[in-house]
Amino acid sequence: MKYVYGPVPSRRLGNSLGIDPIPSKTCNYQCIYCQLGKTTNFTNIRKNYFPKKDITAEIEKAIKLNENKFDYITFVGSGEPTLYKDLKDLIIKTKELSEKPLCVITNGSLLYEKGVQNALIYSDVVLPSLDAGDEKSFLRINRPHPSINFEKLIQGFIDFKKKFEGRFWIEVMLMKGINDSKEELFKIKEKIDIIKPDKIDINVPIRPPVEKWVEIPDNSIFLILNEIFGDYSNISFPEKGLFRTHSLDFEKEVLSILERHPMRQDQIIETFSTSGLNKEMIITGLKKLKSQERIKEILYNKQTFWKLNLD
Ligand code: SF4
Structure with a gap:
C-alpha cells in the first residue's frame, strides 16, 4: 500500500494504523532530531499532494483488512500531514469508515490556519510538538519555513485548544545541551501553562536523528523534569510490541515500514x-x-x- 501502513506499535496509542498523505520528507520544518532524514521538499504550501480518491480507497481497504488489529487510526508519516489541503475530507471519510479513535500527529506549525483547525476539529486526539520556549530555540531546533514564526505558532496552539473538544497532548523532544537546561524547560513550561494541553509527553531521540550531534539527555534530567513539570509529564520509552506485516514479501514489507519509521x-x-x-x-x-x-x-x-x- 502507498498511503496506509501498519498497524505499528506506538508509544502513546497502542497499535496504530498509519495514514500518510504526504510525499516522503515534505515538511515545513527541518528538525535537528528528525528520524526520517533531511527535509528534501521544504515547503509551507498546502495542497493535495496525491489524489484524494486514491488515498480514501486505500484507507477503506486497509480498515477492512485489519479489522480488530488496531486501536487508533493515525494521520502521520513521512512528512507534515497538515500540508494536505483537503485533510478535513480525508478525516471525515475515515471517521465514516471506522469507529476507532482518530489521531493526527503534527508539528503544530499550522494550527493557526483556519483550514487546518477546521480539519483537525473532527479528530479525537491531536498530538502537536513543542520543543522550544522562545523564537531563538525554535529556529535552532525546528528550523522552520521562513513564513512560520514562534508567536503565531503559540497563538495557533492556544486558539485551537480552546475550540477543540478532543484530547490535546503536546510532545516535547528533549535533547542534551539543547533544550534540557532548567532555563529552557521553564520557558517551555510557561508556554504550556498558557496553552493548557490535556497531557505532555516528554520524549527523547530514541532513534537516530538527522544531525549526529543530537543526543539523549543524561539521567539527571528526570529530577529537573519532576521539579518543573511534576505529574503533568509522562516520559516515553521505546515502543514495545510488533509491527504488523501484510504479506510474506520481506523486502517490500521492511521497506514500507522503514520509509516512515527507522x-x-x-x-x-x-x-x-x-x-x-x-x-x-x-x-x-x-x-x-x-x-x-x-x-x-x-x-x-x-x-x-x-x-x-x-x-
Ligand atoms: S520531525 Fe516531523 S516536523 Fe520535524 S522535520 Fe521531521 S517530519 Fe518535519
Missing part, C-alpha cells in the same frame, strides 16, 4: 519471525538491501538501527 534490528527480527523467517534469513535480507544501497545501518545509542537510504 527500526531497531531486534524489532525487525521480532516482527519478521512471525512470518516464518529466522534471524539469519532476516539479517541476510537486510544486508542484501544494504548492498543495493536501499537501506542503511546506523549504530546509535549502542543499538543497531536500520533506515531507508535517502542519500
Whole structure:
C-alpha cells in the first residue's frame, strides 16, 4: 500500500494504523532530531499532494483488512500531514469508515490556519510538538519555513485548544545541551501553562536523528523534569510490541515500514519471525538491501538501527 501502513506499535496509542498523505520528507520544518532524514521538499504550501480518491480507497481497504488489529487510526508519516489541503475530507471519510479513535500527529506549525483547525476539529486526539520556549530555540531546533514564526505558532496552539473538544497532548523532544537546561524547560513550561494541553509527553531521540550531534539527555534530567513539570509529564520509552506485516514479501514489507519509521534490528527480527523467517534469513535480507544501497545501518545509542537510504 502507498498511503496506509501498519498497524505499528506506538508509544502513546497502542497499535496504530498509519495514514500518510504526504510525499516522503515534505515538511515545513527541518528538525535537528528528525528520524526520517533531511527535509528534501521544504515547503509551507498546502495542497493535495496525491489524489484524494486514491488515498480514501486505500484507507477503506486497509480498515477492512485489519479489522480488530488496531486501536487508533493515525494521520502521520513521512512528512507534515497538515500540508494536505483537503485533510478535513480525508478525516471525515475515515471517521465514516471506522469507529476507532482518530489521531493526527503534527508539528503544530499550522494550527493557526483556519483550514487546518477546521480539519483537525473532527479528530479525537491531536498530538502537536513543542520543543522550544522562545523564537531563538525554535529556529535552532525546528528550523522552520521562513513564513512560520514562534508567536503565531503559540497563538495557533492556544486558539485551537480552546475550540477543540478532543484530547490535546503536546510532545516535547528533549535533547542534551539543547533544550534540557532548567532555563529552557521553564520557558517551555510557561508556554504550556498558557496553552493548557490535556497531557505532555516528554520524549527523547530514541532513534537516530538527522544531525549526529543530537543526543539523549543524561539521567539527571528526570529530577529537573519532576521539579518543573511534576505529574503533568509522562516520559516515553521505546515502543514495545510488533509491527504488523501484510504479506510474506520481506523486502517490500521492511521497506514500507522503514520509509516512515527507522527500526531497531531486534524489532525487525521480532516482527519478521512471525512470518516464518529466522534471524539469519532476516539479517541476510537486510544486508542484501544494504548492498543495493536501499537501506542503511546506523549504530546509535549502542543499538543497531536500520533506515531507508535517502542519500
Ligand atoms: S520531525 Fe516531523 S516536523 Fe520535524 S522535520 Fe521531521 S517530519 Fe518535519
